Amino acid sequence: MKKQRRHLSGWGNFRPGWCDVVTPQSRDELRSAILQNTPSTWISRGLGRSYGDSAVNSGGLVIDHTTQSALIHIDSERHTVRVQAGMSLGTLIDHILPNSLFLPVSPGTKFVTVGGAVAADIHGKNHHRDGSFGSHVEELSLLLPSGEIVTCGPSRNSKLYYATIGGMGLTGAILDVTIRCLPVESAHIRVESYRTGCLEETLELLNQTADTHRYSVSWIDALSSGKELGRGWVLAGEHAGSRDLSTSLQAEPFHLPTRPIKSVPFHFPGWVLNRWSCGLFNERVYRRGIVSGNVVDIDSFFYPLDRVHHWNRIYGRAGFIQYQALFPFESSAIAIKNMLELLHDSGQAAFFAGIKSAGPASGGWLSFLSPGFTIGLDLPYRKGLDSLIEKWDHFVIEAGGRVYLAKDSLLSADSFRRMYPRWQELMELRQELDPNGVISSNQSRRLGLDG
Ligand SMILES: Cc1cc2nc3c(=O)[nH]c(=O)nc-3n(C[C@H](O)[C@H](O)[C@H](O)COP(=O)(O)OP(=O)(O)OC[C@H]3O[C@@H](n4cnc5c(N)ncnc54)[C@H](O)[C@@H]3O)c2cc1C
Known part of the structure; x- marks a missing residue:
């Protein structure tokens, strides 16, 4: 199979590395790519939307899975799809x-x-x-480094299953x-939005809407300070039933409008996003709101950023870091306040920030969320950002939290181990399944997961 040398990074365009990429056209090709590559290293890659280096393997092989994308079966009675x-x-x-079905869990793209x-347990x-x-995966099949294919699920080869959901490949x-x-009745969401004046109000409204709505999320103005620190908008949503729809939508409840797609054609110069321009953007969003209308289609509610291809180029060639941390409920308010104050003191800019509440953990050994609040911030990469992030990492550990591996670019092995206590079980299982250590990514090496 032909290998292509490519300069790869995650969505943050941060510190790319040269990798050999293969794109298997069948399961057999995939299997032989892995077996022929031994004893060199490989990692799986999807659409490269993790922000950091989890799907990058500098100097080694990257397996592009995007051609293995067939629909196998839909069971409309059991509401499952393979x-x-x-x-x-x-x-x-x-x-x-x-088939009147929707994703059980939807990310922002x-x-x-x-x-x-599955690998990031999004x-x-x-x-x-x-x-x-991962909580909605009944079963998955996994190709091991030996070439064996194993089926696993919550009650079948469950150890392998819980190591794989959130296991970063x-x-x-x-x-x-x-x-x-x-199961859903339409392709639309009934939305309510509320403006908040400070962090306490944002968290309070997130708590309230989490009790009453399936979807609850906030955007916050990360550059607001003083009494207004953490001000923003809370958005709550439910799938719309037919009585929520206008007569024209009732006629075609699953129709999605097609919209023109824009594209950012080149990397912006690094100076474009600074504290001043980020402040201006955030002020504008705060004044205008984040959604218009009471009933919006799923594309507008879940995936507004998908309308602009290559939007990550606005951060310039140095790229950006998306930092997402989880704090247990009891330490959330003070921890998020301190994090935002550290951001202000550092002089760094955050273009975009949001807070969500999180519920029970899925059981994945390296899965990110458990009950608490999670905050995510997009930060253009500038001198001094590493040191802010190191401070945040210590702070997250002190507060009993962790950072999301699908967004991580800079976490140290020591901090990782303190955030994810089941790392050792994963290392032991990896030793069993992969004694030659052929599965490896830039992230797994940085986090000390390769043994
Ligand atoms: C705009 C935007 C919004 C986002 N919003 C959210 C959000 O709301 N919630 C959230 O949780 N995440 C969010 N993400 C992150 C994203 O959902 C995850 O990073 C996801 O893993 C990306 O999937 P991918 O196919 O691009 O995988 P890649 O980025 O290519 O790979 C990610 C990891 O999955 C592994 N992997 C990929 N395919 C396979 C496979 N077939 N077998 C084994 N391992 C595999 C890779 O090895 C790697 O470790 C967002 C990302 C972007 C860019």
């Missing part, structure tokens, strides 16, 4: 929506593969109610997945 892991969530929606969603705006993606290549979907 697909190959390289299928994007966007394509999956196209298949299931006409449709350009994520099912394999990537979450959406409904974690407080429905948990993460480090147990094997996910081949196909059976997902339990959510």
Whole structure:
């Protein structure tokens, strides 16, 4: 199979590395790519939407799964679908929506593969109610470094299953997945939005809306300070039933409007996003609001950023870091306040920030969320950012929290171990399944997960 040398990074465009990429056209090709590559290292890659280096393997092999993307079976009675892991969530929606089904968990973009969603055990705006993606996976098949294919699920080879959901591709290549979907009556969401004046109010409203709504999320103005620190908007949503729809939508409840797609054609110069321009943007969003209308289609509610391709180029060639941390409820308010104050003192800028509430953990050994609040911030990469992030990492550990591996670019092995106590079990299982240590990514090496 032909190898292509490519300069790869995650979505943050941060510190790319040269990798050999293969794109298998069949399961057999995938298997021989892995076996022929031994004893050199490989890692699976989906659509490269993790922000950091989890799907990058500098100097080694990267397996592009996006051609392994077939629909295997939809069971409309049981509300399940089985697909190959390289299928994007966007394509999956196209298949299931006409069957009155929707994704059980939706991230902020449709350009994520099912394999990537499982490997990062992704979450959406409904974690407080429905948990993460892995909680809706009935079964998956995994290609091990030995070439053996193993089927696993919560009650079958469960150890392997819980190591794989959230396992960042480090147990094997996910081949196909059976997902339990959510029955819906339309492709629309009934939305309510509330402006908040400070962090306490934002957290209070997130708590309230988490009790009453399936979806709850906030945008915050990360550059506000003093009494207004943490001000923003809270958005709550429910799937719309037919009585919520206008007469024209009732006629075609699953129809999605097509919208023009824009694209950012080149990397912006690094100076464009600074404290001043980020402040101006945040002020404008705060004044205008984040959603218009009471009933919006799923694309507008879940995936507004997908309308602009390559939007990550606005951060310039140095790229950006998306930092997402979870804090247990009891330490959240003070921890988030301190984090934002550290951001202000550092002189760094955050273009975008949001807070969500999180519910029960999925059981994945390296899964991110458990009950608490999670805050995510997009930060253009500038001198001094590493030191801010190191301070935040210590702070997260002190508060009993952790950072999200699908967004991580800079976490040290020591901090990782203090955030994810089950790292040792994963290392032991990896030793068993992969004694030659062939599965490896830049992230797994940085986090000391390669033994
Ligand atoms: C705009 C945007 C919004 C986002 N919003 C959210 C959000 O709301 N919630 C959330 O949780 N995440 C969110 N993310 C992150 C994203 O959902 C995850 O990083 C996801 O893992 C990306 O999937 P991918 O297919 O692009 O995988 P990649 O980025 O290519 O890979 C991610 C990890 O999955 C592994 N992997 C991929 N495919 C396979 C496979 N077939 N077998 C084994 N391992 C595999 C890789 O080895 C790697 O470790 C967002 C990302 C972006 C860019």
